[in-house]
Amino acid sequence: MTGPPFPHPGRRREDPITLWRLRRNPLRRTSDLLQAWLGLGLLLAVLAAAPAAAYLVGDAAHHHYTHTAERHERTRHHTTAVLVHDAPRHPEPGSAEEKKTRYPVEVRFTDPGGRTHHATTDVPPGLRAGSTVHVWADPHGQVTGPPLTPDQVRSRTMGWAILAALSVIALGSAAYGAVTLALRHRNLTAWGRAWAGTAPRWTTRR
Incomplete structure (x- = not known):
């Protein structure tokens, strides 16, 4: 058993949980460090991917709605x-x-x-x-x-760009949540095995 699943006694309340997991302390488990690095990696990935997704999707949407407006102008x-x-x-x-x-x-x-x-x-x-x-x-x-007006083209383009960025953020959050649940299940399983070996020594006969 690598340690109980509660923070270090000296940890300040305002410290982010990820920073606590990265900091050396006797109660930190391997899973804590893994969760911290995965969280940090996902955060950096989201910060890089969200603007890129917003730009790419927004650019595609702008071309689509611009061509649609031009077609409407010709045909309607x-x-x-x-x-x-x-x-x-x-x-x-x-x-x-x-x-x-x-x-x-x-x-x-x-x-x-x-x-x-x-x-x-x-x-x-x-x-x-x-x-x-x-x-x-x-x-x-x-x-x-x-036909679509320039304001409508801009509004719809912006809407798709924002939706793309939010989708990336949602996917990152979902991935971190899945990792957290998997690690929590792993820790609880380890706790169960450790307690199964320790409990008999704590049992006293009357």
Whole structure:
């Protein structure tokens, strides 16, 4: 048995546990030293890998969304659509909720090639048939959203970069947790074997 699983009596409360495991003391076990070095190695690996992952994933995301925005600019068009049916009326006319509410209604519009299309889009309550609304449409005559803006490209790129960095940190934490559990199980097993050999000598007959 290499020693009990509790810190050195002289250890200060504010000392990080990893530093205690690296410091020489009579109660330090081999597993303590191993855990400390593995923790330090994982920390350095995460500090190096997280920025790299954020840059690589962010760069790939930026290229993807930039190309997507350019494709949308080429293929989508902004046009005027005419309501085919009346839009439902809101149950609370004039309310703040009415201003935010949109109802799906069938509309008719013409594409740049002169072909007429019917689609469904969300419109404010109470619009009458024949009213006009502005919509974005794709080459298939489907109502869609506008092309991505530069701000949206930057926001999505940043989101993927942050997610990549957090994933690296999470993987490092999970690896350290797995190592800690394995070493703890090893120590408890060693404690059990040591106690099995020591307990009979402590037993007294009455």
